[in-house]
Amino acid sequence: MKKIISVVGARPNFMKIAPLHRAFKKYSDKVQHLICHTGQHYDEKMSKIFFEDLELPQPDFYLGVGSGSHAEQTANVMIKFEKILIDEKPDLIIVVGDVNSTIACSLTASKLHIKVVHVEAGLRSGDRLMPEEVNRVLTDAISDMLFVTEKSGIENLKREGVSDGKVFFTGNVMIDSLAYFKPKVKNSNIHNHFGLELNKYVLVTLHRPSNVDNKDQLIKLIALLNTIAEKRKVIFPIHPRTKNNLENFGLLNTINPNLILTEPIGYLDFLALTSNAELILTDSGGIQEESTYLGVQCITLRTSTERPITVEVGTNQLLGNDLGKAKIAALDVLNGNIKKGKIPELWDGKAAERIAEIIVKYLN
């Protein structure tokens, strides 16, 4: 029996590991699949609710690292994860995405000569000022198998000298979760709860340091949202980082009453919100992909994207931090001028099955 430990740390990791956990069940005579939660995200609404919504079991290991500077957080994960690896001696670990837990655990395993699998490898924004970009480049450089969600990833890895034999184009595990749980969305009561009319509201998420840690930028963003709130109800589930900054910068009393600020929302209710939004404004990576899959209009408030397929074939518009442009584009969408999109290749709900099959073959 081979042993695999998959790592989750922060909110965007949970929906990527859930379909892999399901896929490995088919091979329970050959591999044992364990889950380690680093505790990078720890609030009930940033973590626990996702385990429930995504039908994930309790993690087998919980490191409880919590928040801190980048160095503190990364180092704390490494110290604690090393002990787990020494005790458990897994044959392979799986990391997903680009958060600090991803690089911390892959680096720890690599130094112990344990094979590292990176799921959602090869994405590049080209912007090294983003902590996630540093995490992506470094994780890919030390991974033994790299599973890619879109073809730009293959090109990026080739350019960085990763040998072809390590790279597999298998699709998007986050979309696996979306496809699997979409039928459940009709049970959500979230629209009634907030008095939202289907396809007649705007959904907002903002948490990137470049947008929310800078007071001037956050003031401009709130002004943009206030303008949109004159046309439609706007719902804005707030990440703890953004909430802290709105409080610290004294901006909470500048919000239009039609702009609903709420706590972070669980997976299924959030999926209900994305599925039925008229427009999404975001700086998230994953939501660019989810909106493309759902065919929902998305405006990304960033200067670069590591997920170019969402702009090339999907419904995403990348509008940088020129908020004047973003305002014109948002009002345009609300006037019915929409961007038509297609679902990218292999985003078919079966990526995790393909990945599990390749990994099991490799191990046995």
Ligand code: UD1
């Ligand atoms: C992290 C990821 C980012 C991802 C985001 C999704 C890195 C470098 N960044 O950013 O890629 O898009 O998660 O949410 O790994 N906090 C809480 N409760 C929590 C978690 C965080 O209050 O459960 C607060 C703390 O004040 C903390 C701050 O949020 O200092 C930031 O958390 P952190 O994990 O450092 O980064 P995120 O901004 O969440």
